[in-house]
Amino acid sequence: MTSSLKNLGAAGQAVWLDFVDRKILNEGGLRKLVEEDGLTGVTSNPSIFEKAMGHGDAYDEGFRSYLGKADASVTDTYESQAIADIKAAAADLRPVYDRLGGWDGYVSLEVSPYVANDTKETIGEARRLWDMVAEPNLMVKVPGTPAGIPAIRQLIEDGLNINVTLLFSLAAYQAVAEAYMAGLEARVKKGEAISRIASVASFFVSRIDAQIDKTIDARVREGDPESEALNAIRGQVAIANAKLAYAWFQEMLASDRWQALAARGAMPQRLLWASTGVKDPAYPVTLYIDSLIGPDTVNTMPPGTMDAFRDHGTALATLTDNLDKALHVLAETERLGLKLGDVTTGLVEAGVTLFADAADVLLGAVAGKRAAFLGRRQNGMEVKLPAGLQEAVDKRLETARAEAWSRRLWKGDGSLWTGKDEGKWLGWLAAASGQQVDSGTLKMFGEEAKGFKDAVLLGMGGSSLGPEVFARILGSAEGSPTLHVLDTTDPGQIETVAAAIDPANTLFIVSSKSGSTMEPELLRAYFYEAASRDGSHFVAVTDPGSKLEQTAKADGFAHIFAGDPAIGGRYSVLSAFGMVPAAAMGIDIQDFYEKTQPMVFACGADSPPAANPGVRLGVIIGEAAINGRDKLTILASKGLEPFGAWLEQLLAESTGKKGKGIIPVDLEPAGPPEVYGSDRLFVHLHLEGDAEDGLDSKLAQLKQAGHPLIRITVASRDLIGQEFFRWEIATAIASAIIGINPFDQPDVEDAKIATRKLVDAYEASSALEPEIAIAEDADLAIYTAGESGFGSGDPANLLRLHFARLEPGHYAGFLGFIERDEANAAAMAAMRVAVRATKAVATVAGFGPRFLHSTGQAYKGGPASGLFLTITRDPHPDLSIPGRKASFGTIQIAQARGDMAVLVARGRPVLRVHIKKDGGGIEALRAAVIAATQN
Numbered sequence: 001m002t003s004s005l006k007n008l009g010a011a012g013q014a015v016w017l018d019f020v021d022r023k024i025l026n027e028g029g030l031r032k033l034v035e036e037d038g039l040t041g042v043t044s045n046p047s048i049f050e051k052a053m054g055h056g057d058a059y060d061e062g063f064r065s066y067l068g069k070a071d072a073s074v075t076d077t078y079e080s081q082a083i084a085d086i087k088a089a090a091a092d093l094r095p096v097y098d099r100l101g102g103w104d105g106y107v108s109l110e111v112s113p114y115v116a117n118d119t120k121e122t123i124g125e126a127r128r129l130w131d132m133v134a135e136p137n138l139m140v141k142v143p144g145t146p147a148g149i150p151a152i153r154q155l156i157e158d159g160l161n162i163n164v165t166l167l168f169s170l171a172a173y174q175a176v177a178e179a180y181m182a183g184l185e186a187r188v189k190k191g192e193a194i195s196r197i198a199s200v201a202s203f204f205v206s207r208i209d210a211q212i213d214k215t216i217d218a219r220v221r222e223g224d225p226e227s228e229a230l231n232a233i234r235g236q237v238a239i240a241n242a243k244l245a246y247a248w249f250q251e252m253l254a255s256d257r258w259q260a261l262a263a264r265g266a267m268p269q270r271l272l273w274a275s276t277g278v279k280d281p282a283y284p285v286t287l288y289i290d291s292l293i294g295p296d297t298v299n300t301m302p303p304g305t306m307d308a309f310r311d312h313g314t315a316l317a318t319l320t321d322n323l324d325k326a327l328h329v330l331a332e333t334e335r336l337g338l339k340l341g342d343v344t345t346g347l348v349e350a351g352v353t354l355f356a357d358a359a360d361v362l363l364g365a366v367a368g369k370r371a372a373f374l375g376r377r378q379n380g381m382e383v384k385l386p387a388g389l390q391e392a393v394d395k396r397l398e399t400a401r402a403e404a405w406s407r408r409l410w411k412g413d414g415s416l417w418t419g420k421d422e423g424k425w426l427g428w429l430a431a432a433s434g435q436q437v438d439s440g441t442l443k444m445f446g447e448e449a450k451g452f453k454d455a456v457l458l459g460m461g462g463s464s465l466g467p468e469v470f471a472r473i474l475g476s477a478e479g480s481p482t483l484h485v486l487d488t489t490d491p492g493q494i495e496t497v498a499a500a501i502d503p504a505n506t507l508f509i510v511s512s513k514s515g516s517t518m519e520p521e522l523l524r525a526y527f528y529e530a531a532s533r534d535g536s537h538f539v540a541v542t543d544p545g546s547k548l549e550q551t552a553k554a555d556g557f558a559h560i561f562a563g564d565p566a567i568g569g570r571y572s573v574l575s576a577f578g579m580v581p582a583a584a585m586g587i588d589i590q591d592f593y594e595k596t597q598p599m600v601f602a603c604g605a606d607s608p609p610a611a612n613p614g615v616r617l618g619v620i621i622g623e624a625a626i627n628g629r630d631k632l633t634i635l636a637s638k639g640l641e642p643f644g645a646w647l648e649q650l651l652a653e654s655t656g657k658k659g660k661g662i663i664p665v666d667l668e669p670a671g672p673p674e675v676y677g678s679d680r681l682f683v684h685l686h687l688e689g690d691a692e693d694g695l696d697s698k699l700a701q702l703k704q705a706g707h708p709l710i711r712i713t714v715a716s717r718d719l720i721g722q723e724f725f726r727w728e729i730a731t732a733i734a735s736a737i738i739g740i741n742p743f744d745q746p747d748v749e750d751a752k753i754a755t756r757k758l759v760d761a762y763e764a765s766s767a768l769e770p771e772i773a774i775a776e777d778a779d780l781a782i783y784t785a786g787e788s789g790f791g792s793g794d795p796a797n798l799l800r801l802h803f804a805r806l807e808p809g810h811y812a813g814f815l816g817f818i819e820r821d822e823a824n825a826a827a828m829a830a831m832r833v834a835v836r837a838t839k840a841v842a843t844v845a846g847f848g849p850r851f852l853h854s855t856g857q858a859y860k861g862g863p864a865s866g867l868f869l870t871i872t873r874d875p876h877p878d879l880s881i882p883g884r885k886a887s888f889g890t891i892q893i894a895q896a897r898g899d900m901a902v903l904v905a906r907g908r909p910v911l912r913v914h915i916k917k918d919g920g921g922i923e924a925l926r927a928a929v930i931a932a933t934q935n
């Protein structure tokens with residue numbers, strides 16, 4: 001007996017399958033349908049691929065072998081398998097295509113639903129898929145949205161086969177038919193063939209009834225006086241709508257315009273009935289097949305509908321029957337106020353959203369598979385959050401998905417933040433794949449650098465913290481110079497580096513984006529003299545047109561490497577600002593970028609928020625911050641410890657403004673759960689192979705006590721680039737949640753102005769403005785700016801009163817304008833532990849002036865919960881600066897005073913403790929602070 005499905009073919013209707021997956025292809029199911037049921041086509045869409053790839057393990061082997069060769073984006077990973085399926089289906093249908101001379105035998109692949117409202121992108125996507133599949137019996141599926149129509153016209157002109165999807169209304173269908181004809185006519189005009197261009201217009205059926213029936217049922221339930229009339233058209237509107245579309249199709253075929261094209265061999269754009277599975281179980285399964293049978297049409301059926309029709313369908317030509325009835329149904333629809341026009345418009349929008357939702361689920365699942373198959377090539381992240389925070393994070397992730405945050409971030413959509421100029425500051429996205437530098441040039445530079453024993457980088461903040469991570473986490477290659485980083489005005493620290501190098505055998509890298517930052521400028525002047533004014537030992541990294549560029553040219557620097565003005569300093573590590581010093585250290589830049597790419601891909605525009613390691617992290621830290629957990633506490637294993645200083649700047653300077661933001665807590669020794677308040681979010685950075693050092697058991701206790709904990713694992717040091725990028729994305733996303741612009745630093749400038757005033761006064765008068773200590777003993781003198789509110793007293797008492805102001809949720813900051821060396825760092829850590837132990841607040845520490853260009857922004861502009869102790873001392877020995885009266889030591893003191901003045905002006909409690917030259921030094925201060933916190 002002939003299959004009922006085959007009988008449809010005899011009635012002029014092509015049977016297509018609205019489904020594809022690897023199983024049906026591998027097991028010959030599709031070939032069987034072709035042979036036994038006369039199947040002549042296949043359609044796919046994002047939901048179909050989601051069902052195929054998003055669940056189970058049928059594609060695992062494909063993913064594994066694809067990713068085994070090289071890393072790839074989430075989309076490329078998905079497409080590697082989808083294209084393989086489409087090609088396989090095209091091969092199964094090729095005999096049909098050949099037999100029917102191109103009339104049928106097509107497989108449809110849909111363009112990304114994300115571009116459905118963008119004509120240009122739709123055209124680009126369609127061409128890309130067409131080229132990738134490279135089979136003559138491919139149909140590219142393009143949504144018939146208002147933006148899709150011009151794309152369809154263009155693509156037909158280009159000679160692609162197009163399946164226009166998501167058509168619900170006669171008007172939209174007519175516009176599509178018009179676009180098809182116009183596309184063919186454009187080809188004719190150019191003398192190009194039109195006889196092998198195929199197109200179908202996919203008219204959606206069941207979704208219309210589902211929508212209209214819902215309204216009918218609601219009105220009937222409410223006792224609408226027209227209930228009878230409403231019920232009479234229930235389940236009939238979609239078919240009536242389709243029948244009228246077909247009637248118009250027939251008229252169109254008879255038109256002179258079409259006949260002229262037909263005479264040149266054009267194939268009609270067949271109407272394809274899609275969405276033919278019934279949604280209301282009360283209807284016969286084959287309702288939308290039985291009623292829509294007629295010549296020059298296609299019905300694409302889900303497998304269940306196809307089985308049912310094979311089983312008991314009757315292939316009777318019904319499409320042109322009862323046209324009067326169809327007109328009546330539509331007239332009634334209008335009379336009863338069911339607003340078919342609004343329904344169909346809404347269905348197009350909902351259709352795009354539904355496919356985008358399906359694509360999100362699909363790409364999310366592929367991203368998960370991709371990460372699993374990359375294994376240790378991509379840094380890991382585990383998260384344990386308390387229930388309330390977890391709920392907030394999940395909710396936000398869903399919003400971020402629905403609002404397309406991943407894609408909007410990469411597109412530079414400023415409305416993700418404050419709608420200002422944020423979109424202009426995203427050069428770091430491209431820089432992460434090496435697009436800002438020329439790795440060949442850097443390789444040559446790395447070779448040149450081998451001629452030096454040491455390299456000294458002179459920079460601040462974004463220009464120094466990244467290079468320091470390279471120096472301390474990766475270290476120099478054999479034969480390449482050792483990199484020293486100087487981001488200070490501290491004479492002791494400068495002297496330490498100066499003593500460790502021989503200027504004649506040293507490469508100096510002067511690095512400043514703006515090219516006008518004071519510290520690198522002073523350091524350049526100092527070392528230029530020390531290097532006997534030999535510019536050939538110097539290179540500059542700076543943005544084009546800066547003052548530093550001019551100086552570098554005038555002084556004959558060996559190289560000037562340009563930055564990208566679309567990248568802010570703290571996001572610049574994967575651009576020239578990180579890569580030039582890295583190259584000098586002998587790091588293979590090409591290889592470094594390759595090792596960074598897995599994270600760049602994982603954080604891509606096509607990686608939905610929940611599966612996107614950067615966006616997800618950003619959502620967690622952003623949600624934590626707005627829910628009171630704004631002290632992001634970094635606990636790193638030894639090998640990753642130097643990363644924290646870079647991360648501090650990124651987080652604090654990006655988010656800490658307008659009274660909001662995240663306060664990063666770095667290098668605070670880990671403690672037992674009870675010393676931490678409920679304002680913490682812990683981030684554990686773990687380098688595989690690092691000694692455990694008791695950290696793991698402390699972390700386990702924190703987890704046990706219900707503290708939120710994010711654990712990031714890095715398999716090897718050379719994967720550190722991934723963390724730069726992950727955190728840049730995370731910071732940008734957290735900023736969107738906090739509601740600030742992550743790319744400005746409005747409060748940094750004030751401290752600079754205050755410092756400049758003091759220094760200028762010094763240059764004029766050879767003295768800093770005098771100040772009077774409010775308390776003093778043999779070791780320490782205490783100063784304030786403005787009114788301290790304490791009166792005077794002895795230092796011990798003032799320190800006690802100062803710290804007594806700390807309350808839960810506050811943080812205490814130790815701002816040391818002293819040499820950044822081990823002894824001072826240890827003393828600061830001890831003071832932090834003492835304050836934390838007794839006050840249960842978070843503690844931060846920074847060395848000045850370095851922190852001024854980093855966390856200083858958040859201390860001034862961020863949450864008003866900081867209390868500070870500024871630490872200064874008489875510099876001895878001091879260092880003079882060529883061409884200036886003020887020495888480095890004087891400038892450093894001026895910076896401390898300027899910073900304190902601004903902090904005080906912002907209402908932050910600050911005391912400045914000056915360590916006296918002949919007293920007990922930092923140890924005396926340490927003892928005084930510990931004592932002050934005890935009582």
Ligand SMILES: O=P(O)(O)OC[C@H]1O[C@](O)(CO)[C@@H](O)[C@@H]1O
Nearest residue numbers: 461462463512513514517569853
């Ligand atoms: O690279 P530059 O322009 O010298 O800036 C250094 C640092 O100073 C700051 O502008 C703050 O003063 C940071 O944002 C920046 O990273």
